Amino acid sequence: MDVTEWLLDSDPAIRWQVMHDLLDAPPDETDRERARIATEGWGARLLALQPDDGYWGGEEYGIDGDRRSVIWTLHLLRRLGIDPDAPQTRSAIARVRDGVVWREWGELPFFHGEVEECVNGGVLALAAYFGELGAGSDRIIERLLHEQLADGGWNCEPIEESTRSSFDSTICVLEGLLAYERAVPDAPPEVAASRRLGEEYLLERGLFRRRSTGEIVLPRYATLKFPPYWTYDVLRSLDYFRLADDRPDPRVADAVELVVSQRGDDGRWLAGTPWNGQVFFAVDAPEGEPSRWNTLRALRVLRWFDQR
Structure with missing residues (x-):
C-alpha cells in the first residue's frame, strides 16, 4: 500500500x-x-x-x-x-x-469570546467557520487589533508581565483573522494589515527561531502533533501560510526543511508527543507511530512550497 x-x-x-x-x-x-x-x-x-x-x-x-x-x-x-x-x-x-457562556467572564455568550488573545483568536476562527459572526466577533476583532504588540504578534500574558509576543498566541490569532477575512469579503482593511504584521513576526524568525540568536525558540516547535490545540509547531504554521498565500515567502524554507527532515524512508511522518489532557478518543496514532494527520499536512505543505 x-x-x-x-x-x-x-x-x-x-x-x-x-x-x-x-x-x-x-x-x-x-x-x-x-x-x-x-x-x-x-x-x-x-x-x-x-x-x-x-x-x-x-x-x-x-x-x-x-x-x-x-x-x-x-x-x-x-x-x-x-x-x-x-x-x-x-x-x-x-x-x-443559545446555551454556552463564558462563566468566568461575566456570562458572555460563547461566540463573543473572553479576554485572552489565544482563546479569542480561536473563537473568531470558530465563529467564521460555523457562520456565527456578528456582535461577538466584532468585539473580538476590536480587542485583538488593540492588543497587538509592538513586535507585531500577540501574547496571552498581560502586557504588564510581557511585551514580547508568543508564537502560540500569535498563530491562534492569525488563524482567526484569516478565517474572518475569508468569511467577510468587505472586512475592514485594518484587519488584513494587522494580520500581515503578525505574519511578519513569524517570518522574521523563520517560523521557529529566535531573531536575536537564530536558535530554535522551543524544542516543541519542531514536534509535529495533531490536534495542536493552542500550541505552536512549524507544521501548523506552514499549513496556515499555505492557506494565507498562494506563493510561499522564501523565509519559510528552513521550516519546510525541518519538516522534510522528519520524513521517514517509507514517505510517512510519525506522530509527535501529544499535548497533555484528557480526550474523548484519539484521532491520531500514538507517539512514534506513522501519523496520517502529519503525513497529510506535510504533503500538502510540500506541494504548496514546490509550486513557488
Whole structure:
C-alpha cells in the first residue's frame, strides 16, 4: 500500500482532505466524502457526545487541560473539516450559541469570546467557520487589533508581565483573522494589515527561531502533533501560510526543511508527543507511530512550497 492509499484508508475527515488537497478530485466527489463526516466516523462521534445544554464535557474551556470541552471539540470538528451547513452541525452549533457562556467572564455568550488573545483568536476562527459572526466577533476583532504588540504578534500574558509576543498566541490569532477575512469579503482593511504584521513576526524568525540568536525558540516547535490545540509547531504554521498565500515567502524554507527532515524512508511522518489532557478518543496514532494527520499536512505543505 503506497502512502496515498494508506491515507485514504481512514476516516472521512482525512479522506476528503486527501482528495481535495493532494489529488485534485472533482468537487462533487470531495463534497460527497466531506458530507460523511457528520454522519459517520470521528465527526459523528463528537456530535453525538454533545448534551442538550451544549456543553461538551460540561465545560466551555476545560479544567487542567481537559480537551473534552466546547472549545476544543469545536476546534477539532473544524480541523476535521465537517460541513458547517450539515443539519447535524447546525443543531450542535445552535445549542452552543443559545446555551454556552463564558462563566468566568461575566456570562458572555460563547461566540463573543473572553479576554485572552489565544482563546479569542480561536473563537473568531470558530465563529467564521460555523457562520456565527456578528456582535461577538466584532468585539473580538476590536480587542485583538488593540492588543497587538509592538513586535507585531500577540501574547496571552498581560502586557504588564510581557511585551514580547508568543508564537502560540500569535498563530491562534492569525488563524482567526484569516478565517474572518475569508468569511467577510468587505472586512475592514485594518484587519488584513494587522494580520500581515503578525505574519511578519513569524517570518522574521523563520517560523521557529529566535531573531536575536537564530536558535530554535522551543524544542516543541519542531514536534509535529495533531490536534495542536493552542500550541505552536512549524507544521501548523506552514499549513496556515499555505492557506494565507498562494506563493510561499522564501523565509519559510528552513521550516519546510525541518519538516522534510522528519520524513521517514517509507514517505510517512510519525506522530509527535501529544499535548497533555484528557480526550474523548484519539484521532491520531500514538507517539512514534506513522501519523496520517502529519503525513497529510506535510504533503500538502510540500506541494504548496514546490509550486513557488
